[in-house]
Amino acid sequence: MLEVIDKGGPTATRKTPLLFVHGAFHGAWCWDDHFLDYFADRGYHALALNLRGHGGSPSPAPINECGVFDYVQDVHTVAGRLPVAPVVIGHSMGGFVVQKYLAVHSAPAAVLVASAPPTGIAAATVRVACKNWRDSLSTRSFRRPLDFFAAPGVSRKTFYNPATPDEVVTACTARLGPESVRVLYRDLLYRRLARPKRVTTRMLVLGAELDGFFTPREVAATARAYRTEPVMFPAMGHNMMLEHGWEAVADRIDRWLGETLS
Template sequence: MNPVLEVIDKGRCSEAHPAPLLFVHGGSHAAWCWDEHFLDFFADRGYRVLAPSLRGHGSSPTSKRLLTCSIADYVEDVCSVANNLTAAPVLIGHSMGGFIVQKYLQTHSAPAGVLITSTPPHGHLGAQLRLIRRHPWRSVRSLILGKTSILFCTPDLVRESFFCAHTPESIVARTTARIQDESPRAIALDMTLLNLVRSKDVTTPLLVVGAEEDGTYSHAYVRATAAAYHTEAEFFASVGHDMMLEDGWRAVADRVHTWLGSHGL
């Protein structure tokens, strides 16, 4: 049986914006990351917005150990929320959540999708190797213990991967306190080898955005994601990987809003 997920649900669909927006969080995060700024921003503009916490994240339960949860499990979670809506949602995914959105769109239709500093369709291996080179002993401990949070357990480590150098300490500290373990199965196996995206099967129009100061995914990764879907990546200055939590979040939200409007959404 699918777990009953925590879902933050705000606003309502309007004549101007008939499609709900379904936000999918990245690894080691939960629905809270969208609720800081983005959900109210879009709800105030006439959208219904929903942000689930994937199983084992936030307040969402899981019927099996988190370390064995797969990308397919997470896609199933997204389906469980989308299938209960009266209209097909726009999917907006961050990091691992962007990868999950791409996997969902392989087999489901949607009016549009937005990939924010997303894992590329070819996977996470390059970023994982870069993190191992930066922190070899922490990476070994994380792998042995099955606890990815070892890699993000201090404000300095969180800033390095998720924020830019000038992000206020208060934002970094608040995020550090909320970072949790992620499934090694999903990160180290599915997103590197076992369950990569068949981008040719995705026909949904996509907006692909990246951060100029992303400590997780390089510009080349973001451009590769855009190229896979025959579009151009758009980069935002003075923000890091967690664009929706940075001081510059509004510029990103404004661009998503404008792009959705250009697609009649």
């Protein structure tokens, strides 16, 4: 059984549940720190799953053998248990999983938060490796990517803006877990790229000005692929739901959902 953190419940004005999908190395905890309570307090049924091999969710195969379609199936499994189709909200790799999910499943709306673009993460992978080349050479970054991304300097520069307090970076980095090499270095690089033309769901695309992974230009391209305009947050890093200022991100999602689901 997949582990799901479940808060709140449907109300007369908020009947559609929200299903949050975490990014690489993260887990449902990244939504539980702030977002789940925020949206539950506003009358939503808010849920965050741990994809297989993350947190308390078991995996029938070693995590390095898991593919992006396995993660899509996990989202489908949790969504299928709900009485109505949920809004799907994905961060980073989770945003890519959401894009793949929406190509074959319907949803009332979707939100991409600092998401991997539909064209994949090849450019981002090269940028991060070049910026942190010493750590890239000194860790088992291809066989155990967690060794690289959990290195203190890499974690800060990649996931957070420079002003993020050390205690936030340290606490969150300590909770990072293993990620699938197959997903990172095959599916999201070239093998299983997204197909925006198959997606008809209304989409909100959010980006961070100081994102260590994806540039504002890539965020704009993602929004364009889904026939919308991006919303950029200044002075924020990749982990928009964990940094100071997360409330502004949640507020923007809440306003958009109010307009979109009404």
